[in-house]
Amino acid sequence: MQLAGRLYPAWSLMRERLRHRNLLIFLLLHVTTSAALFILSILSVETNAEASHFLRHIIQTANLSSVVFYNPDSGRSGDWRNAPALIVDSDDVISRAKDDGIICNDDGKKCRGVGEARHTHEKQSQIENSNNSTTSVSTGPSTSTMTITMTTQGNTIITRVLIVPTLTVMQGEAITTQVMLNEQGNLMTTETSPTIVPSTFLSSTKSAITTVMAPSVAAPTSTATATVAAKEEKPEKEDGDEEEEEEDEDDDESVDSSDDSDDSSDSDDDEVEDQAKPKTLKMAKEDFVRNWRRDVILSGHERGGKVVGVNIAQLPGSSGIETVSQQCAIHYGWAINSLDNLVREETVLATFFMWIMGLAIVGLLNESMPHLLALLVSLLISSIWTANGLRLSFKFLGNFQSTANTYCEGINVLPMYLDKRIGFQSTVLGLSLLTMIASAWLCWKIRDHFGWQPGKTFQRIGASTKINRIYKLVLALSILLQVDAFVLVTFFALFLDQISNGPASYFMHNCKAFKAIYSLLIIALFPWLYLGWTSIRKEQRKRFNVFIGLSACIVGGWALSFANKVFRIVFTTWAFFTAMGSLAAGLTIITVILALIRRWTFGKGLADFLYLEEIHERPTEGFDEKASLPVPMPQNHLPTFSTAFGPGPAPPPRQMFPAMPVYLTATRVSNTPSWTAGDDARRL
Structure with missing residues (x-):
């Protein structure tokens, strides 16, 4: 009710x-x-x-799901339905060795390096050289040479090859691939470095998809497809939904099992071949x-x-x-x-x-x-x-x-x-x-x-031009507060989604702290808007102080985010996020400046005039009409008159009240009245 x-x-x-x-x-x-x-x-x-x-x-x-939707933080292949994609670009080169990945803008042209100083590619190169069956002639952080002994149909072939560690660029992880070249400079094969990174990889060169094997006696040249970290699959079920769930579980289990198999990739060829088995894709309708x-x-x-x-x-x-x-x-x-x-x-x-x-x-x-x-x-x-x-x-x-x-x-x-x-x-x-x-x-x-029309409104209630200027300031603050509230909520929500479901979730290590900070900022925006709206109109000093404190927290949290490298990269590569962040910062700063100016005008009378204007627009507000009640009247009704009549005939109404006397004063030579002397110089 x-x-x-x-x-x-x-x-x-x-x-x-x-x-x-x-x-x-x-x-x-x-x-x-x-x-x-x-x-x-x-x-x-x-x-x-x-x-x-x-x-x-x-x-x-x-x-290629284990490559494009691979999560380097957990070492597992992400869900291909909703996981962010890792960027594997063979043309882009990370500027500094300490960067472990890149993140690109919407058109894929402007990329920035991201990651910590892990130098995983150098460690992988050293471990790869130590695990080889033959001793390398020269060791170095970038390239090395080795001798491969191959036995094909009873014939022994000794080939000296050059190992070039090639950095595979992914959005959030860098994986080193060993590219082996023979003495003629032809590509022989590609292998990932063991132990450090799982075997989900793709060579960063264009020739990684199709490689030329070493020449043999039976077949001088032969071509084969490069292995792309194939995932082992379990027997499939007839039901489509259960089959997709089994495929997702198999993706995670295959990536885990690939960590152990890569350590002995040179000695156990059977395990490598098992990993390279093609996966027959079955998808429900x-x-x-x-x-x-x-x-x-x-x-x-x-x-x-x-x-x-x-x-x-x-x-x-x-x-x-x-x-x-x-x-x-x-x-x-x-x-x-x-x-x-x-x-x-x-x-x-x-x-x-x-x-x-x-x-x-x-x-x-x-x-x-x-x-x-x-x-x-x-x-x-x-x-x-x-x-x-x-x-x-x-x-x-x-x-x-x-x-x-x-x-x-x-x-x-x-x-x-x-x-x-x-x-x-x-x-x-x-x-x-x-x-x-x-x-x-x-x-x-x-x-x-x-x-x-503020001028006419304030003239009706008797306000001055100074109050009119203050009222225009309040109007500007009201507009800024409403627009800024939506922009701030959008900006914080976008970054929360990025560190929860976007590419930033792959390589940002302090996601929980940022999630907590931005969640609190979003919650604080609701009292911030209410306190700002009421305090600047009703001149409530305590609420205004809380509003300024919340504004400082919002601006401080926004500025503190730039201390994180991932935030800076997302801010510079995503155009919409950049626009929302810049607009939110600009509107918030302007709002705080105008609010401080409004604080200096407290006590000048605007709150009283706004109250009078509200009463003028709602003259019956606060008054409840009651139903009329019957009033008993006396039995002998006596006539009532507007004036008392004496004896004799009643005069006409215009003669009931005598006219007021009018006094005229002489006009002085000077038009300036002398009020101190008691002269009455008003003209009638």
Whole structure:
């Protein structure tokens, strides 16, 4: 009953507000456009997620999950469905030896080294040289030579080779691969260094996918596919769901078992061959990408009993079966991470449009112009970022096509995705601009209905121009608080997701501390917004001091994050995160500065005038009308008159009260009255 009693006055207030035509048009505009923008953003989220899922299927089918979705912290292969992808780029070289991995921006071109000074590649090289069956001629931190004795069909072949430790770059881990060259400089084979890093690897050179074996008497030359840390699998079950669970468990167990088998890779060839056995991929129907990827069929492309690529049938825009090699699939890591970031960005924008609709509804109910001005600022921010996102889409299109031309023989596995992405973003941009222009025009029309002309309002209640200036400062603070609150929550939530589910979770060692700090900051934003809103309007000094303290904690936590290298790299490589962080810092600093200026104006009378304005707008607030009660009247009704009449005839009303005498004074030569002398120089 209490809830119904509260909802009825709210509904009555809404009906009263909507009697004004411009207010009704304003509400319908924002409800319609916000719902449309929200739906478009959700469709864009689904499109990005489907494209990322399709690339993950390609990597899984190419038998590269243990490389691209490998977690170097735990030494296990991550879940290929949702694990962030490690970037394995054969062209990028880490600038310093102490960096153990890289993280790239959305287009995969700007990469930064990350990691601690472990120098794992040097340790791996030394252990590899000590475990070889023959003594190396020269030892060094980078290259060494060794002699290989091979027995083939009764013939003994002695070959001197050069061992080149090649750094395999992954996002979060660096794995050293021993590349063996014979005396003629031809590639013989590649091996990973044992003990330090599990055997999930891929050579960082383009020739790692196909290697040339050493010449023998029976076969002068022969080709074979390079082993890519294949995972052992258990017998499969008929049920699709149970089969996928078994595959995930087998992924973890195979990576654990590979640590022990790598220590004796030179002496036990059987174990290496067991690891290199191809994995027959079986996927349930529900794991295939739905909607526009429903008809695409993926199958492993085998050569010599080993999976070397992926066959893609019924790809849109292709007449036959397209074959994607492992060398091509391994370069989809940056695209997967970019698509995952786009899912986060579009989710934020969808929430942002719902928040804008909430500002419109609250502003109409409370007749609050600060809410409507914050709405216009929010629409401007969303339009600017959507335009920038459209620019990044074309950039992503060019870089993805460049990757396809360089490593994939021009095969574009996402022919329809980019058109859909650009179409959604163009529609969102156009609708946002139209909504912003229409909202600005309607806000100008309804400003008189809201009584938002500060000069006239304060003249009505007797305020001075000084109070008017202070009131404008309060309006600016109210707008900044509302926009800054959403931006801060978004910024903190994005980094929490990065260190929980993103690439930063791979190599950031103090994740728990940052999770605790950022969770507390998000919780502190709610009292921060409430205390700031009430203290600057009602001049409550204690609440204002708490507000300033929380603001200092927020700015301090934001600045302290830059002490972490991973945070700095994510901040400089992810454009959306950079924009949100910069906007949050700028708005918070401006809010604190204006709040301190407002603190100096406490006690100047603005709180009293705001109270009088509120009473003027709600003259009956706080008074409850009571039902009329019957009053007993006397039996003998006596006439009542407005004046007492004496004896004789009653005079007319205009003669009942005599006129007041008017006294005129002489005009002095000087127009300046002498009030001290008691002269009355007022003219009647």
